[in-house]
Amino acid sequence: MARLERGFGPGRIDRYNxxxxxxxxxxxxxxxxxxxxAEDTQKLVRRVGLPxxxxxxLSGQAKILExxxxxxxxxxxxxxxxxxxxxxxxxxxxxxxxxxxxxLPLSIPFALLSLIVTGRSLNLFSALGILLLLGxxxxxxxxxIDYMNHLRKQGLPLHQAILEAxxxxxxxxxxxxxxxxxxxIPTAIGxxxxxxxxxxxxxxxxxxxxxxxxxxxxxxxVGYSLVEEARAILTRRHPAxxxxxxxxx
Numbered sequence: 372m373a374r375l376e377r378g379f380g381p382g383r384i385d386r387y388n389x390x391x392x393x394x395x396x397x398x399x400x401x402x403x404x405x406x407x408x409a410e411d412t413q414k415l416v417r418r419v420g421l422p423x424x425x426x427x428x429l430s431g432q433a434k435i436l437e438x439x440x441x442x443x444x445x446x447x448x449x450x451x452x453x454x455x456x457x458x459x460x461x462x463x464x465x466x467x468x469x470x471x472x473x474x475l476p477l478s479i480p481f482a483l484l485s486l487i488v489t490g491r492s493l494n495l496f497s498a499l500g501i502l503l504l505l506g507x508x509x510x511x512x513x514x515x516i517d518y519m520n521h522l523r524k525q526g527l528p529l530h531q532a533i534l535e536a537x538x539x540x541x542x543x544x545x546x547x548x549x550x551x552x553x554x555x556i557p558t559a560i561g562x563x564x565x566x567x568x569x570x571x572x573x574x575x576x577x578x579x580x581x582x583x584x585x586x587x588x589x590x591x592x593v594g595y596s597l598v599e600e601a602r603a604i605l606t607r608r609h610p611a612x613x614x615x616x617x618x619x620x
Contacts, residue, residue, distance in 0.1 A: 387428075394430075396431075397412075404492040404494070405432055405433060405436055405494075406436065406492065406493075407492075408433075409429055409433040409436070412427075412429075413427070413429075436495075439495055440498075443495070443498045443499075443502075446502065447501075447502065447505075450502065450505065451472065451475065451505075454468075454472070454505075454509065455468050455469075455472060458471055458472075458513070461513075462516065462517075462520070466598045466602070467516050467520075467595070467598070469594075469598075470512065470516065470590075470591060470594035470595055470598060471509055471512035471513060471516060471591070472509075473590055473591075473594055474508050474509070474511070474512050474583070474586075474587040474590055474591060475505050475508060475509065477508075477583045477586050477587060477590065478501075478504050478505065478508045478579040478580070478583040478587075479501060479579070481578060481579045481582035481583045482497075482500070482501050482504055482575045482576075482578055482579035484578065484582065485574055485575060485577065485578020485579060485582070486571075486574065486575060486578070488578070489574050489578075491570075491571055491574060494571060496569070496571040496572050497571040497572065497574075497575045499572055500571060500572035500573070500574070500575030500576050500579075501575055501579070503572070503576055504575060504576050504579045504580060507551065507576065507580055508579070508580065508583060508587060510547070511544050511547075511584075511587055511588070511591070512587065512591045514540045514543065514544060515536055515537060515540050515544075515588075515591045515592065515595075516591065516595060518536040518539060518540055519532050519533060519536040519592075519595055521536075522535055522536055523599075529596065529599050529600070529603075530596070533592045533595060533596055536592075537588065537592055541588070544584075544588070548580055548581070548584055551576070551577075551580060552577050552580065552581060555573040555576055555577050556573075556577070558570060558572070558573035559573035559574050559577055
């Protein structure tokens, strides 16, 4: 029926979803990020090839990084949606918040460029810096459009209101930007325990804010002008119908 033999066997059998698993552990080489290590591992496994029925799944810190990236993207989407809803309620318009939201995608490439120039990678802390950067960039558009609407209500023409609003709001925008940059320079230098994590947030905000400042100051007035001109054209094409009073009234 059976024969007993001495031999070697596993001291523990691990399972995942009722499937046998074998864990392989490794450390990240100095000078490389966890994302690079995970991508290189997957490329190596694909090049070697696995037998039928076998597959590889990342766990540990690599799995946490993947979940964090997914959650961060979800947080950015939800933040954009809620931001638009709040701005639409504030300006009582669906078009003006869209103009402000146009400046947000401009800040992301500049933030990534600042990370590349400084030799940093996109991690949880730099992604958090991008999230904070979106709120700072949005503030500039709010200042511009709010004063443009104020001048338009006073009867100023469109282009004159745009020029006057940008002239008046340029000083507070520059003062806010320079104060933020000056306050984050010590953090960006990175001195002390945990300085690398804090510096990633500071570098992201400084680079994105400084580089996208000029573009945001141009995009908002141009977008506002196009939206208001389109609204004026639609108003002329479809004037409001006012019903005439009856003869007995």
